[in-house]
Amino acid sequence: MRLPAAMPGSGAERQATCLSSFSLLLLLVLPPSTVAAGYVVAPRATIAGPLAADPGGRWRRSTRPARSRAIGSSWKGRVLPAAELGADDGYPPEHRRHSYGVGRRSSTREPVRSLSRIDTSSSASEARRAGRKTGTPATASTWRTPPAPRRSRRGHRVPAFRRGDQRDSDARITNVHAHQNGYAGINSGGDLSKNLYIGYCLTENNPGDPSSFGITAAAASSSAVDVALVEYCESTYNGGINPGPATAGGDLDAQCDG
């Protein structure tokens, strides 16, 4: 719908002027961290094809997430094996086309509320881009913390999958495709977990958290776990932008934090 043009000196013009002044004042008052870029955006591919992107492209910061390009979305397209791509140095472009951090939790069915929903034998669950901004935790998590997002100085904690109010025992994470997240693909942390099982999962393109100096981009990082079995999982193209020194990442690992 076309809006009528504002007449000089009209109320609409004065209102627009006030809004512009207010926006400028807001930018001056807000701290730089609030206005600064909140997303880490991958190098862009081109419509010429997924392999046409600059292999040496650098990740950049932006105030908005990268939009899907004409070549489609990686979670809808075919996941190419590394051997077929022939790219041994660096990420293939279709693995790094998007920013991460949209803040959704998604599933092929419905939003997952407990680990029992994750344990889908017939259809795979998908957790993509769960972290809203840099500094967010893992995709599939067994944290026993309340479901409300926890604000930290690095951003929001938005677990894609969490276990809810039950005790952390006999937890299962299966058939999860975790990709394009910050910090980690699948993570078990927080309180003591017993009998943790992670199976038949694919964690890929979890590049790490550039704002975190802890362990980032781990595919399946666990802490404070007694009896855990991780099997039939694939971990690929994780890590890469986690900062150094004294950081780690990229592994499919088991680690004690304490």
Add this chain to the structure above:
Amino acid sequence: MRRVTIQYCIAHHNRSTASDGGGFDFDGGVTNSVLQYNYSHDNFGSGYLICQ
């Protein structure tokens, strides 16, 4: 962390700007654990890392 088994997994093309960036990792006080029947290749760091 104890009594952890990682088996029948594949880890490849993982990397890091600093340490690690490998395939599989038992780190920081993991005890009584097993790492078996895995395939690790084309990683930046160690294929298999056991570290205390």
